[in-house]
Amino acid sequence: MNVIEARHLWKEYGDNVVLENVSLAVKAGEFITVVGTSGCGKTTFLKLLLGVETATRGDLLLDGKPLPDEPNADRGIVFQRYSVFPHLNVLENVMLGAELAASPFWGRTFGKRRRAIREQAVAMLESVGLGTALLKYPSELSGGMQQRLALAQALIKKPRILLLDEPFGALDPGIRADMHQLILSIWRQTGLTIFMITHDLKEGFYLGTRLWVFDKRRHDPQAPNRFGATITYDIPLGHTDRTTLHTIQQSLGANHD
Numbered sequence: 383m384n385v386i387e388a389r390h391l392w393k394e395y396g397d398n399v400v401l402e403n404v405s406l407a408v409k410a411g412e413f414i415t416v417v418g419t420s421g422c423g424k425t426t427f428l429k430l431l432l433g434v435e436t437a438t439r440g441d442l443l444l445d446g447k448p449l450p451d452e453p454n455a456d457r458g459i460v461f462q463r464y465s466v467f468p469h470l471n472v473l474e475n476v477m478l479g480a481e482l483a484a485s486p487f488w489g490r491t492f493g494k495r496r497r498a499i500r501e502q503a504v505a506m507l508e509s510v511g512l513g514t515a516l517l518k519y520p521s522e523l524s525g526g527m528q529q530r531l532a533l534a535q536a537l538i539k540k541p542r543i544l545l546l547d548e549p550f551g552a553l554d555p556g557i558r559a560d561m562h563q564l565i566l567s568i569w570r571q572t573g574l575t576i577f578m579i580t581h582d583l584k585e586g587f588y589l590g591t592r593l594w595v596f597d598k599r600r601h602d603p604q605a606p607n608r609f610g611a612t613i614t615y616d617i618p619l620g621h622t623d624r625t626t627l628h629t630i631q632q633s634l635g636a637n638h639d
């Protein structure tokens with residue numbers, strides 16, 4: 383069964399057609415990487431998957447049923463920046479997610495339950511390499527450490543689907559390579575389904591099991607918002623020749639070397 387399926391999905395803001403007739407099917411455990419020119423609707427697509435935006439037309443299904451139109455523990459998200467709470471320390475940031483899931487009304491747990499959540503949070507932070515930074519505040523962390531924290535915060539709720547919006551875009555190349563190993567090891571261990579937006583085509587090819595290119599098939603020079611983007615390439619990775627990579631690089635413009 384498909385974990386996510388879209389049938390003729392459209393998203394419009396007023397007369398701005400952002401996504402146009404997107405159809406897709408994704409099986410559990412796939413690692414989808416998404417590229418496309420700036421403003422073509424990639425984040426909008428993730429927001430539809432998260433449930434903070436709804437489609438204008440078409441169907442978006444989770445396990446064959448309409449996707450709930452608000453976020454829940456099934457789906458976790460990490461943004462390029464600012465995914466964590468600045469006024470909470472590392473451990474509190476991760477515990478809060480688990481406490482909200484366990485006690486949605488109070489956002490706090492007590493006694494045995496709280497100790498169990500603390501242990502889970504510590505284990506999660508150790509697994510992302512933050513075991514020695516539990517009491518630090520986000521402002522005291524490097525960019526890479528903040529993204530490790532954001533991942534731990536998303537993963538503590540045990541989502542089945544992880545949505546990543548350019549999570550490594552602001553990191554230096556060396557740190558980024560470490561994060562690639564981390565996300566691959568998390569993906570292998572958990573069997574999560576991952577959707578990851580990247581502006582780095584090579585990163586998309588390296589990490590994904592499948593790469594999507596979002597682009598417009600039709601253009602109206604007089605009215606640029608008239609047509610929306612759809613998936614113009616859907617490539618199973620591991621079988622792609624250099625010519626395809628080159629063609630996509632050209633269609634995305636010069637900033638993907």
Ligand SMILES: Nc1ncnc2c1ncn2[C@@H]1O[C@H](COP(=O)(O)OP(=O)(O)OP(=O)(O)O)[C@@H](O)[C@H]1O
Pocket residue numbers: 395398400418419420421422423424425426427
């Ligand atoms: N809440 C909103 N209200 C109105 N228009 C919106 C809203 N959110 C996004 N848009 C418009 O939708 C289009 C797609 O935006 P989106 O952020 O999804 O693009 P993107 O491909 O993720 O861009 P980037 O790569 O630059 O992050 C843009 O034209 C944007 O202005």
